[in-house]
Amino acid sequence: MAPGDPEFDVVVAGSGAAGMTAALAAASRGLSVVVIEKTGYFGGSTARSGGGVWVPCNSVLRQAGVRDSAEQASSYLAHVAGDCVTPERQRALLDHGPAMLDLVRSAAPVTFAWVPGYADYYPEAPGGMASGRTIEPAPLDGRILGDELDRLNPPYLPAPDGMAITAADYRWLSLGARHPRSIWTTAKVAGRMAVTKALRRRTISLGQALSAGLRAGLASAGVPVWLDTPLTGLVTDGGRVSGVRAIRNGQPAVIQARRGVLIATGGFERNAAMRAEYQRQPIGTDWTVGSPGNTGDGIVAGQDAGAAVDLMDDAWWGPSIPLTGGPFFCLSERSLPGCILVNAAGERFVNEAAPYVDAVHAMYDKHTDDKPHIPAWLIFDQRYRNRYVFAGLPPRKPLPRRWYAAGAVFRAESLAELADQVGIFADGLGETVRRFNSFAVAGKDDDFGRGDSAYDR
Numbered sequence: 001m002a003p004g005d006p007e008f009d010v011v012v013a014g015s016g017a018a019g020m021t022a023a024l025a026a027a028s029r030g031l032s033v034v035v036i037e038k039t040g041y042f043g044g045s046t047a048r049s050g051g052g053v054w055v056p057c058n059s060v061l062r063q064a065g066v067r068d069s070a071e072q073a074s075s076y077l078a079h080v081a082g083d084c085v086t087p088e089r090q091r092a093l094l095d096h097g098p099a100m101l102d103l104v105r106s107a108a109p110v111t112f113a114w115v116p117g118y119a120d121y122y123p124e125a126p127g128g129m130a131s132g133r134t135i136e137p138a139p140l141d142g143r144i145l146g147d148e149l150d151r152l153n154p155p156y157l158p159a160p161d162g163m164a165i166t167a168a169d170y171r172w173l174s175l176g177a178r179h180p181r182s183i184w185t186t187a188k189v190a191g192r193m194a195v196t197k198a199l200r201r202r203t204i205s206l207g208q209a210l211s212a213g214l215r216a217g218l219a220s221a222g223v224p225v226w227l228d229t230p231l232t233g234l235v236t237d238g239g240r241v242s243g244v245r246a247i248r249n250g251q252p253a254v255i256q257a258r259r260g261v262l263i264a265t266g267g268f269e270r271n272a273a274m275r276a277e278y279q280r281q282p283i284g285t286d287w288t289v290g291s292p293g294n295t296g297d298g299i300v301a302g303q304d305a306g307a308a309v310d311l312m313d314d315a316w317w318g319p320s321i322p323l324t325g326g327p328f329f330c331l332s333e334r335s336l337p338g339c340i341l342v343n344a345a346g347e348r349f350v351n352e353a354a355p356y357v358d359a360v361h362a363m364y365d366k367h368t369d370d371k372p373h374i375p376a377w378l379i380f381d382q383r384y385r386n387r388y389v390f391a392g393l394p395p396r397k398p399l400p401r402r403w404y405a406a407g408a409v410f411r412a413e414s415l416a417e418l419a420d421q422v423g424i425f426a427d428g429l430g431e432t433v434r435r436f437n438s439f440a441v442a443g444k445d446d447d448f449g450r451g452d453s454a455y456d457r
């Protein structure tokens with residue numbers, strides 16, 4: 001370290017929700033803080049995300065009239081996290097989560113709303129809630145950030161100009177015209193888009209709204225966010241982390257931290273070597289919808305300073321289709337009636353409507369011939385296509401030719417022909433469809449219990 005090095009009480013590396021929330025918390029205690037961000041954009045994967053926040057017993061849920069208790073939430077968390085997360089950490093989330101959210105609500109212009117009916121992922125588990133505990137940021141006019149809005153990491157799926165959809169909207173929009181609420185929600189979203197255009201607003205939602213709101217909070221608190229400033233290592237002094245090494249203005253630099261350094265540099269989804277080392281095969285750095293800057297730098301810096309790591313083999317997984325613009329993360333597409341997910345043998349291997357992380361765990365499970373169920377294929381018929389939104393396309397709209405050309409989607413007039421094109425065992429697929437159709441008639445999936453959980457529905 002040198003006398004001219006910039007110095008703060010707290011240095012935060014990474015400008016996702018974790019880093020920006022921590023920086024807000026430190027600033028609210030009167031500490032001087034800087035956020036350093038590797039890329040030219042703030043927001044990280046948070047800005048690409050749904051922005052849903054799961055913090056039981058928070059003030060937003062209370063105000064929405066959601067009945068919950070610390071005991072219920074604690075049994076649920078213990079059931080879900082099991083032995084993977086220590087009881088102390090589980091308690092920390094429950095004890096401090098609500099205060100964290102209140103801090104964000106008071107220090108940043110983010111308004112949150114409950115997402116009614118977005119069930120907990122295991123609503124039938126002890127303490128689980130079918131009505132859900134998820135809250136999300138309300139749509140926000142990005143103009144509050146001025147020119148800095150251009151530095152917001154873009155969403156991974158570009159939406160038509162001015163279109164802002166919430167998770168609460170998505171639940172109904174995905175149903176096409178199958179429910180009166182869907183038609184009403186489509187009208188509401190179109191109205192919001194028209195107002196946005198007429199008033200020249202830049203309305204944003206989901207993780208975009210969360211990231212922009214947090215960034216606006218930092219601006220009000222006077223916390224600088226230095227873009228294009230990657231952390232390259234930690235500086236230690238007598239066993240204590242006393243600063244960070246970084247590249248600043250294209251030059252190696254040291255930033256001193258009087259009180260502490262917070263590493264919030266996201267995951268390692270874009271680091272081929274780490275993915276190969278820690279995760280199951282097949283895998284690749286293009287198998288992600290996460291942020292381009294997330295190459296595990298902070299994890300490596302921590303390890304270099306002697307930190308332990310845990311749960312490196314697991315992730316926020318989601319079944320995705322490799323469309324031409326990049327992977328498309330399937331959510332409602334898997335759950336809606338009229339589709340099945342099969343492996344190369346043409347067999348189902350999971351409840352299609354299962355939580356996305358569980359669905360990918362099942363994809364990596366070994367099949368009888370010792371191969372994982374990868375690639376898996378989502379099979380649906382024209383009736384399904386005519387009814388529901390698929391990968392952002394309205395019902396009935398033909399899938400783009402380029403998706404066919406890229407081999408991401410196939411179509412055929414019969415199951416046997418389809419199986420042949422895709423390379424699935426045709427007899428297996430035929431038998432699976434016959435069996436699944438009998439479940440559909442009976443209203444009960446005897447193989448995987450699809451639809452049994454409130455989450456599926």
Ligand SMILES: Cc1cc2nc3c(=O)[nH]c(=O)nc-3n(C[C@H](O)[C@H](O)[C@H](O)COP(=O)(O)OP(=O)(O)OC[C@H]3O[C@@H](n4cnc5c(N)ncnc54)[C@H](O)[C@@H]3O)c2cc1C
Pocket residue numbers: 013014015016017018019036037038039041042043044045046047048049050051052053054156229230231232264265266267289290291292293294295296297298316329
């Ligand atoms: C499509 C999608 C939808 C999702 N939906 C939800 C949801 O609704 N609810 C939910 O809870 N989770 C959701 N997730 C997961 C969630 O987005 C992430 O777990 C969360 O955003 C991680 O936040 P973070 O702040 O830790 O990291 P990030 O938001 O990824 O931020 C990390 C930042 O650190 C920066 N960085 C990396 N290396 C360095 C370095 N060396 N120096 C400085 N900066 C560095 C990165 O560029 C990035 O800006 C979703 C994820 C995706 C991709």
